[in-house]
Amino acid sequence: MKTNAVVWFEIYVNDMARARAFYEAVLQVTLEPAEKIAENWPELWMFPGENNASGASGALVRMVGDEESTGGGSTLVYFNCADCAEQISRVSEHGGRVIRDKFAIGPYGFIAIAMDTEGNRIGLHSMR
Numbered sequence: 368m369k370t371n372a373v374v375w376f377e378i379y380v381n382d383m384a385r386a387r388a389f390y391e392a393v394l395q396v397t398l399e400p401a402e403k404i405a406e407n408w409p410e411l412w413m414f415p416g417e418n419n420a421s422g423a424s425g426a427l428v429r430m431v432g433d434e435e436s437t438g439g440g441s442t443l444v445y446f447n448c449a450d451c452a453e454q455i456s457r458v459s460e461h462g463g464r465v466i467r468d469k470f471a472i473g474p475y476g477f478i479a480i481a482m483d484t485e486g487n488r489i490g491l492h493s494m495r
Contacts, residue, residue: 409431
């Protein structure tokens, strides 16, 4: 069976309420809390996803006692958008920072780059 290279992503945050508000507003989605499986299990809020759909799903994660794991990491997650100009236009008003507005990447569509409220860089991708 063929699978995509990325199957899950985690974006580490210090302030879960602030981070949730940012992603829900910019991407116009509702994150759902994950079940706590063990006593020391981190706080996870999952992005919408379907088990049999293409692409990857993931979560915002708050690791109590490991606040140094957030922001400025080398992972860049690209979120699928109908037109990434819409999402990038909502970044600043929700506490993030636009790093690069929508631009063309040839036959692969368009991308925009932002920084979230926790210091993580994120990508937005669309075909139009």
